[in-house]
Amino acid sequence: MKIARLYFQLGDVASAEREARIAGDLKGDEADYLPVLIDSLFVRKKFKDLFDSIEPGDRIPVLESKVRTALGTAAVGLHYDVKAEALLRDAIRLDPSAKEPAVQLAWFLNRTHPEDDRVIDNATAVNPQSAELARVKGEMLSSRGDANAAVRLFDDALKIDPDYQLARLSRANLNIARGEFAAADTDLNSILQSAPDNLIANYLRGLEQVKKGEYVAAKRTLDRISSTFPAYPGGYFLQGVTRLALGQAEAAEVILGKYLSRVPGDPEATRLAASAALQQHGAARAIDYLKTLADQTPPDAKTLTLLGNAYMADGKPELALQQFEKARSLDPENILIKTRVAVAEIGVGQGHEGLETLEEVVAHPAGAVAAGPTLVLAELYAGHLDEAGKVAQSLIDRDAANPLYLTLLGDVRVAQHNYSAAETAFRAALLRDAGFAPAARAIAELYRETGRTDDAKQVYSDLLTRKSTDVTALLGLADIAIAARDW
Numbered sequence: 001m002k003i004a005r006l007y008f009q010l011g012d013v014a015s016a017e018r019e020a021r022i023a024g025d026l027k028g029d030e031a032d033y034l035p036v037l038i039d040s041l042f043v044r045k046k047f048k049d050l051f052d053s054i055e056p057g058d059r060i061p062v063l064e065s066k067v068r069t070a071l072g073t074a075a076v077g078l079h080y081d082v083k084a085e086a087l088l089r090d091a092i093r094l095d096p097s098a099k100e101p102a103v104q105l106a107w108f109l110n111r112t113h114p115e116d117d118r119v120i121d122n123a124t125a126v127n128p129q130s131a132e133l134a135r136v137k138g139e140m141l142s143s144r145g146d147a148n149a150a151v152r153l154f155d156d157a158l159k160i161d162p163d164y165q166l167a168r169l170s171r172a173n174l175n176i177a178r179g180e181f182a183a184a185d186t187d188l189n190s191i192l193q194s195a196p197d198n199l200i201a202n203y204l205r206g207l208e209q210v211k212k213g214e215y216v217a218a219k220r221t222l223d224r225i226s227s228t229f230p231a232y233p234g235g236y237f238l239q240g241v242t243r244l245a246l247g248q249a250e251a252a253e254v255i256l257g258k259y260l261s262r263v264p265g266d267p268e269a270t271r272l273a274a275s276a277a278l279q280q281h282g283a284a285r286a287i288d289y290l291k292t293l294a295d296q297t298p299p300d301a302k303t304l305t306l307l308g309n310a311y312m313a314d315g316k317p318e319l320a321l322q323q324f325e326k327a328r329s330l331d332p333e334n335i336l337i338k339t340r341v342a343v344a345e346i347g348v349g350q351g352h353e354g355l356e357t358l359e360e361v362v363a364h365p366a367g368a369v370a371a372g373p374t375l376v377l378a379e380l381y382a383g384h385l386d387e388a389g390k391v392a393q394s395l396i397d398r399d400a401a402n403p404l405y406l407t408l409l410g411d412v413r414v415a416q417h418n419y420s421a422a423e424t425a426f427r428a429a430l431l432r433d434a435g436f437a438p439a440a441r442a443i444a445e446l447y448r449e450t451g452r453t454d455d456a457k458q459v460y461s462d463l464l465t466r467k468s469t470d471v472t473a474l475l476g477l478a479d480i481a482i483a484a485r486d487w
Helices: 002-009 013-025 030-043 047-053 061-077 081-094 100-112 118-126 131-143 147-160 165-177 181-194 199-211 215-224 234-245 249-262 267-279 283-296 301-313 317-330 335-347 351-363 367-382 385-398 403-415 419-432 437-449 453-466 471-483
Strands: none
Touching: 013 030, 030 047, 030 061, 047 061, 061 081, 061 100, 081 100, 100 118, 100 131, 118 131, 131 147, 131 165, 147 165, 165 181, 165 199, 181 199, 199 215, 199 234, 215 234, 234 249, 234 267, 249 267, 267 283, 267 301, 283 301, 301 317, 301 335, 317 335, 335 351, 335 367, 351 367, 367 385, 367 403, 385 403, 403 419, 403 437, 419 437, 437 453, 437 471, 453 471
């Protein structure tokens, strides 16, 4: 059995399992080969194999307790709930001082009978100086939303064992979730100073950076540990979120695809992958993601709304309207969904109904921000220039410093051929945000259309100074050069 243990220590789990089985076939001592066989099967998550190939028996109590703990834990993984509870209770009865069966049974009961803490409390009474049991109960309380009590237990675990990394990781994870980043850093820095390649600590550091909006730093952190993600797929999810936030939609979709191949049907990851596809003008791919999700799970407003957006991007407003209507039935007070319904109504030729819906939304105290700009554009599209101007002015009255509202008013004035007022509005927008590209493009187009070529060139050049690949600026300069026959 020494060779089986050596294989296991070297990470060659398959060979360790093989050698342990050979020892069993040769009628070796169960106390020697069973622990290695059990550990080898667990590492590879071969729960059914373990449950079917090892039987409860009349072994010495300590060994039999370990066997039944393993069988009970495998039964939990296989959803054999009745057998799982019975086996784990037997394991505790056979060896009351053993912590592992108590931990496994406590977690099982935390799922099936929340707030029944007798098992973990009894185990703690037998092992009052167990940092592991304090941490486990802290995790249980955290899963129920009792963050303060959980942190106190993590503190207790670290008082018992100041070097207990799992307790530090648990406390850091909880502090990140509740935005206590300085406290989380204390634990993460302590771990990473001594173990800079610690997977979970690096993952939590990346999670913290994402929550703080530090996406460039998060990308560096996650890229450093990305080789471990095939075995730890949660890393793919966080990496995909990061790439999407950085505007790297193609990479985000590829990475989220790797996550979904390991965790199929995850709703949030599916929606993110669809969003990444939409950002690449891949509406058909986005629809495929979201239809599969909608078919496999009960409908939810987020998925239906995004599916509607995908249909709109694919030029199918009728199908989009169907999805938006379903979403509105699930979340009837959602301002953004109502706005989507209105846009789709206009798209299918129900302009009157769409405008009425938008006007209803804008009249709501919280609706102006969500639907106001859309209503301005819809009124423009319908040729209702005076109404569009009134809505744009009402938005400015609410927020005079908003460059988008000023740009919309400028667009209305252009449509009304009031070029002086349009220029004033565009300049006001740029005065509030010199880098606001829509206003810069709009005023440049105004200058070009009214014969002020040099002014248009200057605006386009300023745009290119800020972004050398600005397509509108490049095309605008090209049009000016064509008009001047400056080949």
